[in-house]
Amino acid sequence: MTYRILDAQALREWLAQRHDLSGRLGGAAADWDIREVSDGNLNTVFLVNGPAGALCCKQALPHVRVAPDWPMPLERALYESRYMQAVAPAVTGLMPELFAYDPDLFLLVMECLTEHEVLRSALIADQAAPGFSAVIGSYVARTVQATGWVSQPFETGAHLLEQFSGNTALTRITVDLILTDPYRVCDRNPEPEEGLRADVKALQTDQVLHQAVGRLQDRFLTARQALLHGDLHTGSIMLDGADVRVIDGEFATMGPIGFDCGLYLGNLALHLCAAPHKADAIRTEMLAFWQKFSEELRTGLRAGCGDMWALSGPATRPALIETFLSEILRDTAGFCGLEMIRRTVGFAQVADYGLCTTEQERLLARQKALQIGRTLIVESVSLRSFDSVLSLMGL
Ligand code: SR1
Ligand code: MG
Numbered sequence: 001m002t003y004r005i006l007d008a009q010a011l012r013e014w015l016a017q018r019h020d021l022s023g024r025l026g027g028a029a030a031d032w033d034i035r036e037v038s039d040g041n042l043n044t045v046f047l048v049n050g051p052a053g054a055l056c057c058k059q060a061l062p063h064v065r066v067a068p069d070w071p072m073p074l075e076r077a078l079y080e081s082r083y084m085q086a087v088a089p090a091v092t093g094l095m096p097e098l099f100a101y102d103p104d105l106f107l108l109v110m111e112c113l114t115e116h117e118v119l120r121s122a123l124i125a126d127q128a129a130p131g132f133s134a135v136i137g138s139y140v141a142r143t144v145q146a147t148g149w150v151s152q153p154f155e156t157g158a159h160l161l162e163q164f165s166g167n168t169a170l171t172r173i174t175v176d177l178i179l180t181d182p183y184r185v186c187d188r189n190p191e192p193e194e195g196l197r198a199d200v201k202a203l204q205t206d207q208v209l210h211q212a213v214g215r216l217q218d219r220f221l222t223a224r225q226a227l228l229h230g231d232l233h234t235g236s237i238m239l240d241g242a243d244v245r246v247i248d249g250e251f252a253t254m255g256p257i258g259f260d261c262g263l264y265l266g267n268l269a270l271h272l273c274a275a276p277h278k279a280d281a282i283r284t285e286m287l288a289f290w291q292k293f294s295e296e297l298r299t300g301l302r303a304g305c306g307d308m309w310a311l312s313g314p315a316t317r318p319a320l321i322e323t324f325l326s327e328i329l330r331d332t333a334g335f336c337g338l339e340m341i342r343r344t345v346g347f348a349q350v351a352d353y354g355l356c357t358t359e360q361e362r363l364l365a366r367q368k369a370l371q372i373g374r375t376l377i378v379e380s381v382s383l384r385s386f387d388s389v390l391s392l393m394g395l
Contacts, residue, residue, distance in 0.1 A: 008034040039118070075166070076167070076169065119237040136232075151301060176188070188347045209378060212380065233343075258330070262332045262339060270369055271352045276365075279395060298321055301321050333377075376392055
């Protein structure tokens with residue numbers, strides 16, 4: 001069957017022929033309730049409800065969903081399916097189950113998280129049950145353990161490089177939207193509000209900042225430490241109380257571990273800028289993320305490592321681990337800063353700023369995010385502890 005963009009009826013007909021999937025829904029195809037709930041920038045998403053169960057169907061479009069003039073290869077769905085398969089055994093219960101991938105329709109069929117809400121929306125509504133960040137810290141540590149050179153035989157890394165190095169279209173988005181566009185004049189950048197124009201201009205001319213961004217470009221493109229989710233923001237996480245799931249792994253690529261950490265923390269920090277009265281709660285979440293991530297990785301690496309540290313033993317490995325974690329910390333701070341800046345002045349911004357009740361308040365929130373982002377990027381190379389990351393955020 002050749003590729004075509006599915007609407008609800010076409011999806012119904014396709015599902016009806018897939019007995020492995022229609023069996024999960026139960027009843028007759030005509031009775032299924034199919035709703036399009038597309039929310040992200042790139043794809044269409046349908047929720048299908050039948051008498052016996054529900055499915056989530058996500059199809060790649062040949063363009064960016066929110067920018068139809070921007071062509072985008074369909075293969076991102078393949079990489080998302082590969083990502084889910086690669087990390088699923090390590091993160092059981094922390095991502096939806098993948099039931100099927102159709103390579104002709106570039107369609108993923110997954111467990112439907114009917115009761116879950118997107119973390120960003122839950123934060124904005126002030127309804128996220130505390131504790132989600134420790135789960136995300138554990139998620140990142142587990143994916144690193146399962147895919148990183150530091151903990152696996154080198155053949156694992158070689159295989160993953162081979163599986164994901166073709167994901168260049170989405171990596172190009174990251175290279176442009178996160179690592180480059182906010183620091184240059186670019187048609188994709190939205191016109192800034194008047195009060196922010198001078199700040200945007202400063203980002204384009206700040207040589208100290210550009211040099212520090214250069215270090216992070218180097219890290220992102222050349223430090224292939226582990227398989228990254230690649231887009232771990234608060235819109236890529238869903239929760240229902242304490243049940244936390246990571247979704248949307250289409251940006252998966254081998255890269256620096258601090259990239260996933262930094263994007264996650266950057267989105268919490270953006271929320272903080274928009275809702276400064278939540279500083280205590282956000283500080284607690286950030287700390288819990290880092291403690292869980294670093295402790296779980298430390299414990300795992302003490303118990304065993306890959307070819308990378310094959311000669312280390314109980315006397316020498318702890319120092320290797322601490323040096324490794326320090327490098328991740330520096331990258332985390334830098335990528336956190338990059339995410340804060342790009343989500344404030346770049347193509348893909350965040351709904352969190354909608355929490356500000358006046359234009360002046362929103363301007364100040366954005367300026368705060370730019371200031372914290374710049375400081376994190378520029379200072380990242382000299383940071384020694386997670387406390388210093390928090391204090392650069394005013395926490
Ligand atoms: C054109 S895609 C824009 C952004 O949406 C995705 O979620 C990624 O964050 C990407 O940078
Ligand atoms: Mg996404």
